[in-house]
Amino acid sequence: MSFKDQIEDVLHNVFGYKSFRNQQRDIIESVIAGRDTLTIIPTGGGKSLCYQIPAVVLPGTALVISPLISLMKDQVDQLIVNGISAAFLNATQSPEEQQNIIEQYLNHTIKLLYISPERLAVSSFSSLITAHPPSLIAIDEAHCISQWGHDFRPDYRQLNHLSLRFPEVPIIALTATADKLTQADVINQLNLIDPLVVVRSFDRPNIRYTVVEKFNLTEQVVSFIETQKGNSGIVYCSSRSKVEDMTTRLAARGFSVVAYHAGLTTAERQQAQESFLKDNVQIIVATVAFGMGINKPNVRFVVHADCPRTIEAYYQETGRAGRDGVPAEALLLFNSKDLNWYHRQIADKPENKHKQVELHKIQSMESFAQSMTCRRTVLLNYFGENRTEPCNNCDICLYPPEHYDGLIDAQKILSCIYRVEQRYGAQYVVDVLRGSSRSQIKENGHDKLSVYGIGKAHSSDYWLSVIRQLIYLGYVSQNISTFTTLQLTEQARAILKGQVALSLAKPRLEIVKKSRLNRYARAINLTTILSYEERILFNNLKRLRKEIADMEDIAPYVVFSDATLLEMVQIKPESKKQLINVTGVGKIKLEKYGNLFLDEINDFMIKNI
Template identity: 70%
Template sequence: MRGEDNLVIIPTGGGKSLCYQIPALLLAGTTIVISPLIALMKDQVDQLLAYGIKAACLTGAQSPEEQQSVMKQYTQGNIKLLYIAPERLATSAFSSLIRAIPPSLIAIDEAHCISQWGHDFRPEYLQIGQLKAKFPNIPIIALTATADEMTRKDIIERLNLNQPNIRISSFDRPNIRYTVVERFNPLEQISSFLENQKGNSGIIYCSSRAKVDDMASRLANRGYSVVAYHAGLTPDARAYAQERFLKDDVPIMIATVAFGMGINKPNVRFVIHANVPRTIEAYYQETGRAGRDGLPAEALLLYNSKDFNWYKKLLDEKEEGVHKSIESHKLNEMVAFTQAQTCRRIVLLNYFGEHRIEKCNNCDVCLYPLEHYDGLVDAQKILSCVYRVEQRYGAQYIVDVLRGSNRASIKENGHHALSVYGIGKDQTSDYWISVIRQLIHLGYLKQNLTAFSTLYLSEDARNVLRGNVTLSLVKPRLELVKKSRQNRYARAINQTTILSYEERILFNNLKRLRKEIAEMEDVAPYIIFSDESLLEMVQTLPENRKELLGITGVGKIKLEKYGELFLDEIESFITNH
């Protein structure tokens, strides 16, 4: 509102859109929103129109007449929010339009796409960096759910933002339960999971088009209602698949990462990764599509060393340099996450720079904990070693010094003469790597991404070295029995039932009514009301318009359009029960 640039990092479902929608309504003129997916734009425009807000999108899927109509509305000042794809900026007609009538605000959604360290997406995103030069006095707000410190710096640099305000919200999504399981029979494991998710919407991610098609075929043969989505399908087929999923016609979407960038569907109850993502950013972004409405959701990751070996093979083929080094580091972080014996949420939050030591009690590690021990002495050995080698080496080198390795480089560096040399030879290399990972996850050790992941001490490490803290670590468990992991996984997926039998009947009745209205209006059901709104109606049983207006997500316009229908449904239920 003060005309300053902003970088906003808020997790999925945390209210990113409000950060530009509210200023858009308050400012004179039009706000332009640059967004990556046509389906997402249409979805957001439908939602804004349902609230009585003047919004439109300009896409290649529209006819020339429709595009001309939208541009005319822009010229006449009849649009508060105009959504465009990044490619639109390259067209001469649109460039001329915004030069003649500049917007009041420019919002860039999914801004991590512009970063070389972020997700590979579309080269057109790099054109957005020229906007600041063309419109130096127009504020730009860049938004994303996922960006580590390096990606944040890259976004600011590439967008040429002018001393932006940086707003980083908590990355925590406490309603999502994280479960990580070794993959040994994916079809059986996923089918077992789905048995506990009947009637729920969810996404299953696979790493290739062929795997998507295979998984879709196999699950369909088992009687599941699924739809496939990947870049090998025609644009019409992809749009149709996405529409069926968004409108709750099909509950399960099986897709590559081409699907779901910023997907605006709040009632996704689970996300399954049948293959490991390359980075923690990608994993966090994709799991974040579950539970946007704040209700309980599940994230199941199936991992296998074959996934990592494949990614490493692809990395080996790349040219040496900083970029390759960073990609390698991020892959190693993903490996460490799958093998972590520390609370999953602690690992994720500390990765994004949010220091947390309290366990979440909503992940597989917390719910089915491994054995803990007093790890202070082990931690002191590692931290002391890192310090004595001048914080210039990676994890494996530290382990080799601790274990008294005869490695030539250790002798050449004179590190065989250090007091820490050989003090950890009573444990295996894997044991020490496990402890180092825990110290990284807990924030006592940091890694320098641009210098081959060398380890260095954080400020908090001082207290450990001085023995001023108690430090409980997970006893490294280096051989996990598949059966025990399978049992832990089976127990982890049962959700707490939050509704009684009668309440579930009303909830389903309200969902059916919502679906009927949505089909008549040709929009996704959650645009009428979210699951959260329906759940609140079930729990409070509003009896009149005033009480219904107090429900989350029920504004005056929606009250006028749908209020009586929902009140009648609730009254009918109360009368019959």
Template identity: 70%
Template sequence: MSIAEQANEILHSVFGYKSFRNQQLPIIESVIRGEDNVVIIPTGGGKSLCYQIPALILPGTTVVISPLIALMKDQVDQLLAYGIKAAYLNGSQSPQEQQFVANLYIQGEIKLLYIAPERLATSTFINMLKSVAPSLIAIDEAHCISQWGHDFRPEYLQIGQLKAKFSAVPIIALTATADDVTRKDIIERLNLDKPQVRLTSFDRPNIRYTVVERLNPLEQVSSFLTNQKGNSGIIYCSSRAKVDDMASRLANRGYSVAAYHAGLTTQERANAQERFLKDDVAIMVATVAFGMGINKPNVRFVIHANAPRTIEAYYQETGRAGRDGLPAEAILLNNERDFNWYQTVIAEKEEGFHKSVELHKLSEMIAFTQAQTCRRIVLLNYFGEHRVEKCNNCDVCLYPLEHYNGLVDAQKILSCVYRVGQNYGTQYLVDVLRGSNRSSIKENGHNTLSVYGIGKEHSADYWTSIIRQLIHLGYLKQDPTSFSALFLSEEARNVLRGDISLSLVKPRLELVKRTRQNRYARSINQTTILSYEERSLFNNLKRLRKEIADMDDVAPYIIFSDESLLEMVKTQPESKRELLGITGVGKIKLEKYGELFLDEIEKFITAN
């Protein structure tokens, strides 16, 4: 039997998939031939099969270097559910447990062994590998070894020694995000031998990208979540304090949330992650410390309450949505303050190439948020994938920017700035324009000005957005030494006199409202493609899946993915043979769970 035939048989019978994708088969064939490989496949694109299938074909054990101890159990649980012998070795285990796993490895009783990169620093482990060499070494999240990668980890540098010590063992390095300079750095630091570089499309067509101006993040997030009942998602904030604040406020509004950041204890983080993976909480509010390697396929949305620093980070984090290929949302709440802070941090660093690269990557991220062309085109071209066709699944394509004659609005704002003495910040100016009753306005006598209340027809968010545009256009400036007080530039005279026409962008408040309409929510709620009766079956299958998962102490998606359940609902199989044709149903899972799911489907058919 050829390698391709063996690989296809494992794909069908073990993993329950119908066909390979994203160059998986040529990668598998290359690995089994003993060649080194660098594989860049987007999140959800099937990277793990590129080393898991070779592990089952090759003799001996495959060693997988994975970045986070907390994820190893999840990865091993998934393999065990497929009937594959796998284990992990890390510091969370007792010495007796570690010795037990080591003995399994030495005796050849496991096909895949997951370890953290720190394990390579121990002579005991290296000696164990020398006594029984692995058949393959897989390095997950390989961008962590590169200082040009967006998530460089010093402990990954130890991996570079492996090629010298195990020259005959093929190495496969895998990541979802690596630009050209990062890919070259990975190859150099891993000392790979003429590796095959496999670069597939970075496109995630099922993800809708949306960038909106951040005005009131809690209200904007809450507005979006209104239509997300039962959906799983991640909300990223830039600091621990912001995570705690957002999580607390959402919990007070009745949302099912957990918080995750480096300020929590290891146990607290592990508990939060486990509750999220097991669908015990729907929403994870986190810093970027959360998410790498998360295999949860049914994340329907990722919200960035603060902008990431690089496009690589943004792509990696948004890629945690829709791993199952079903529709998902990526929402970015954009505010220039985030980028001003990043620029300040980078400016304090030592001059050199590394600093210039960071500034370049930050400017590319800023350009992405300001783009007036298709978001997907910008993303793909950044990664060297030339694309000119619009995606029709991002905010720019779906909701083109609306311009209007903003001269009168600008004159109201500039006049207000002038009449209050050019000594106050944005919020105060907005309050004067809208006729606020705040005591400081009355104390300053500004409630008697001609500009007091002339903007009451619009919301505070509306005026804040217009003020920001006037700052960007250079008509208003801010004094950083005086609480960001606004003052007029020389160019503002032309606006006040009405000597020029002024085209402004209509504030995207309409878009925020539209997120509450069914048209917008439809893209992230896969059950809308089902009839009322089918949704009932889908929910029953989800309930059954959760009950089994709780008994097995695993995440529900390890039993079956949402994609598998939807296919069951649409085809309604009545026999094990028909159930075996469902995506994700292999022979082991068929024997374990087949009768239970067939019984649930039969009940539905009988009742309807």
């Protein structure tokens, strides 16, 4: 059987997929031919197959370098369920376990061995692979080697010698997120020789992107999650304390939730992650310490309670939703204060190219959050993928912002800032406008100002929304050195004199408050077209999947993904011959689980005839 026939056979009968996508065939054939390859495919686009299929086909054992122990175990579990011998090697294992795995490597009884980059620094292991080279070297999350990458890890730097040590061994570097600067740096750092570079579309059409102004964080998060009953999701917060606070608040509201951050012990983090991966809890609240390489395909939503530092980080984190191609949600709750913190962090750094790049990335994230054009268009253009057509699956496309003549509102705010001598922050200015009775205002004599109480007609959140827009538009600046006091810019003069027109987006706060059902968060219900009876069957199959996973001590999605279950519901196979045609059902899984799922479908059909 030729290599081309072998890769088709492995794709169909081992992994259960009917066809290649995203140039997977080109990449696989390149690796098998011994050529270095840089692969940039979005999360859920099938990167793993690009090295797993060559590893199965080529003689010997492939070495896979992965940044996280949890990811290694996850990948190995999935390979084993598909009938592929694989193992990982890390410090959590006993010396006996490690020696056993090394012997499997030497005897070629495993097709893939997963290691961390730190393992290469262990002299005994380094000597071992020098004497017994792998069939190929796959470097996952390859953006970590680049100083321009958003997850730069110094440990990845030592990978630059692999090309020189193993000139005959093909190297495939893979990542979901890398702009052109990062791509060039990865190639340079890894010394890839004439690599095939495959950059697929960054578009994740199944993810709905929504950005909402942050005004009452807990209520906004709760309101959103209430629309996601039974769905797995991640809530990202910017600090450990915020993670703990959000976890406590969500638990108090009755949600199944667990916290994850670097301040927990290794055992606590592993337990939290395992509970989430195995669907024992619905929600994980985490810092960015969680998620890189997480292979859980049935995450249905990602909420950012704080704005990420860069678009790369945002894209990578939101990309953890909907890996299975089923509709998913990405909600960003945005406040300019989030980004002010990032600006302060780099303010004192020396002026050099690295600082300029960091500043550019923060400003790009800010522009995305403030954009009044299609979110997906902004994202794709950032990554160099020119797109002008609206996506019709983001908040801007679905609910275009309503504009109004904001000149009078702006004049009220700018006048108030001026009359309090540009010495106070946004909330104080709003309190003066709304006629607050807080003691500080009276002590300062600001209750005697002409602007005092002229904004009573609107809520505090309304005025804060308008102030943010005036900041975005350049009429007001925030002085970071004086606790973000509001100050007028030169452009404000024309507004105060009424010399120019000013169109502002009508604050959406009133709309959101009127209904706890967040109208921006209905992609799952609207786009997963199942009848009432089919939803019952889908839930029955999910329950069966969970029972099997618990018995085998693996994550439910390792058995079958949500996408596979949905296809079963829609096709309703009656035999193994029909079931093998469902995407994600290979021969090993068919024999192992086929009868159980066919019986569940058959019982449902009998009851509903």
